Amino acid sequence: MTNSPHCPWCPSQPDIPEHLLLHCPRHHSHRVALLHSLSAIHPHRPTLTDLLGGCTNTIQAFKTLNLIRTFLQKTN
Numbered sequence: 001m002t003n004s005p006h007c008p009w010c011p012s013q014p015d016i017p018e019h020l021l022l023h024c025p026r027h028h029s030h031r032v033a034l035l036h037s038l039s040a041i042h043p044h045r046p047t048l049t050d051l052l053g054g055c056t057n058t059i060q061a062f063k064t065l066n067l068i069r070t071f072l073q074k075t076n
């Protein structure tokens with residue numbers, strides 16, 4: 001992620017966590033793998049808040065953040 005206000009791959013999209021984690025087509029394959037791994041932790045599709053470690057269950061939040069870290073390492 002850069003300091004640019006727009007996604008490096010999607011000029012019309014803002015460079016924000018929601019776009020990177022949930023929408024950017026550039027990272028689709030990594031996102032599919034991420035959501036597959038997350039499905040073991042989150043019975044329902046996780047929200048952006050969940051993805052950023054905001055779930056109230058700290059163990060669930062910790063596992064989620066570990067998966068997000070892997071996603072970010074692959075996408076950046």
Ligand SMILES: [Zn+2]
Nearest residue numbers: 007009010024
């Ligand atoms: Zn994008």
